[in-house]
Amino acid sequence: MTDRLAIALAQLNPTVGDIEGNAAKVRDARAEAAARDADLVVCPELVISGYPPEDLVLKPFFLASVRQAVEALAADTADGGPAVLVTAPWQQDGRVYNAALLLDGGAIQAVRFKHDLPNYGPFDEKRVFAAGPVPGPVNFRDVRLGVLICEDMWTGDVAETLAECGAEILLVPNGSPFETDKHELRVNLAVARVTETGLPLVYVNQVGGQDELVFDGGSFALGADCSLVAQGHRWREQVLLTRWVREAGVWRCEHGETAEPDAGIPSIYQAMVLGLRDYVNKNRFPGVLIGMSGGIDSALSAAVAVDALGADRVHLVMMPSPYTSQDSLDDAAEAAELLGARIDTIPIGPAMDAFATMLEPAFAGRDPDITEENIQSRARGMTLMALSNKFGAMVLSTGNKSEMSVGYATLYGDMCGGYSVLKDVYKTTVYALSRWRNQTLPDGARGPAGRVIPERIITKAPTAELKPNQTDQDTLPPYDALDDILECLVERDLSVAEIVSHGHARETVDRVWRMLDRAEYKRRQAPPGVKITRRSFGKDRRYPITNGFTSLIGKA
Structure with a gap:
């Protein structure tokens, strides 16, 4: 029975659609991990296609190119070096899945599909992917690994099933974009899954920019006691090595780098x-x-x-x-x-x-x-x-x-x-x-x-x-008041009465609401930009241009 395992967290910056370039990044990460005697390399979500691939996955030629790249990476593992857990769009039985594939010994040893597909904010995976069944563990060199792909960790069902089926370590490949305070939320959710299952957890996040989304990395690992045993850097690529030992049937991380995350x-x-x-x-x-x-x-x-x-x-x-x-x-x-x-x-x-x-x-x-x-x-x-x-x-x-x-x-x-x-x-x-x-x-x-x-x-x-x-305040309320009202309207969806209770004048709130709704046609024609808040303009907030709801202003 294997009692030691070295897992490398490959925090990579793929480019959507650059299948060859993304596969090369995986190879480079595997080579670095091999030089440090790793047994397994875990990559971020949809690393081969880049994330999010959107409607590229509707093209049969694109899917065929992804499959070819994955099979070539699998063949590379015949050299006896580390295995690789990659994720990719994967067509099977006429359906397309967001899939995790374990590559080892020169072949694809296991395939697991994402079960919980996000369909909110910037995510619309239900539009292009089929949901897979709740996955069972993957056998890897006498270790049973539970694979949860990104959203599968955000609720307890998949982790609970994996634990009941004998998983020993939870692996979570992610494409989780930056928002203010998002890193703390990820850690808290991971702690919840560890608390529920009693299993250690390895979380690997993408890094880099893709259109309006920015992925901040910050990959980490938690012990079975919920302690933070490894923490990757944010904002840059990294291969973070963790070394695990099994003691009394429980896997414990005995080595892992811990970087200090930034915030605010x-x-x-x-x-x-x-x-x-x-x-x-x-x-x-x-x-x-x-x-x-x-x-x-x-x-x-x-x-x-x-x-x-x-x-x-x-x-x-x-x-x-x-x-x-x-x-x-x-x-x-x-x-x-x-x-x-x-x-x-x-x-x-x-x-x-x-x-x-x-x-x-x-x-x-x-x-x-x-x-x-x-x-x-x-x-x-x-x-x-x-x-x-x-x-x-x-x-x-x-x-x-x-x-x-x-x-x-x-x-x-x-x-x-x-x-x-x-x-x-x-x-x-x-x-x-x-x-x-x-x-x-x-x-x-x-x-x-x-x-x-x-x-x-x-x-x-x-x-x-x-x-x-001329000054801005000839036309607008003071920015501290304006920004508070806007945050209440855009991010929090509060009513006029609720915003007035914050200390703002009713006529000011009414006026800002009108300006916000009337400017929708302009925002539709604005350039893309970096998503920072929980609700940015664009896919996060899809309001109609022709909108009679503003007639209720003054009554809400």
Whole structure:
């Protein structure tokens, strides 16, 4: 009977659809694990296809390519080295499953299917996968392993069945995306499964960015007494080795590295950096373009971009109008200097004059209004897109969640871009992130240490500078009040009466609700961005554009 087992947790960063590249990552992880005398390598969820593969799994050729890659990896294990537990889309008996496959001795030794398919928030696995039966344990070198694929751990049924069927160690491959406080939730759920079954648990999570999702890694292992016996790093790839020994019929981890996980503002910043880095690199953009306004949103976006990509891949563009203050020009220039990034100035005055002349006959007899303000924003968007077309860099939009919630943004203007790192970040959090970055150089950052955002950018009143003496608070409630109301409406689904009980004026809550609902058509056309909160705009929150429910405002 085997009484010792070395399990390597392969925390990898796959790319959706890059089957060959993902298989190569598994091979590299196996080679590293073999050099450290591992017996088994456990990989994240759907590592061969990348996660989430969405409708790629509906293509028969894609499934065939996945099968070929898995079979080739299985053949590799004939060398007597570590076995590998991979997960992949797997077609069997005319149905497609989210499957875990044990590769050992040159063959696929066992296949288990995901039983509990998530169908909420960004997940819609029931649309593309069939649910498998509750799985039984897998026999591996005289050890009975219980395999739960991601969501199978979030409720107790699968773990309970595996324990009843004689499982000795629970293995959990995951594709669990980042949200604030999500790591603590994962650990608490794992503790619940260990408490219920009395079995140790190994949790392997993906790392990296995939469209709007960011996977933070943080793989870990728990002993049968619920103690944390191993903890992987967050935000980077790692092969974490754990060594287990069986004593009196119970497996105990006698060696495992424990890294300290981050939380709060540091974890949000790291999610933004990793999400942007992988979006740009995996989509093969040479770099990014950012319109600098001299305000805090563009300054923070620029800092994140430099930390993600390096200053040489970040091109900043100041596009002043006649309403742009000298302070804004100076602040944008100082931010670029602190970051070491290139900044160019392209005035939009000529474009404003051209549009005024062109539209003068059509606008005859009408006073200037928000139309002329939006023309300025759209001239800037067109300028950035022209630079993107000419030189290939992706435009990074800079709007935050507070603005996107209430429609304080110009369609085809400052909303132009291929990606947004602040899309799910409220304005009050923008300030907190900026202050933190000025005091901290994040792990893995490619930007400079020290202050990167001028202090005046943080302390001055925010303004779009589209007309004289304009500030955001001319149009919006103060951001601390606005963000609290929005969090109640968006993340918590509270009623108007409940939000008023927080101390907000009824008319303010009504007004914010109206703005939130009326801006849905804008958000549908916004670029993707990093998911940070429990409910980001997009797949997490699917509201109709044509929506008569707002007629109940004032009655709720």
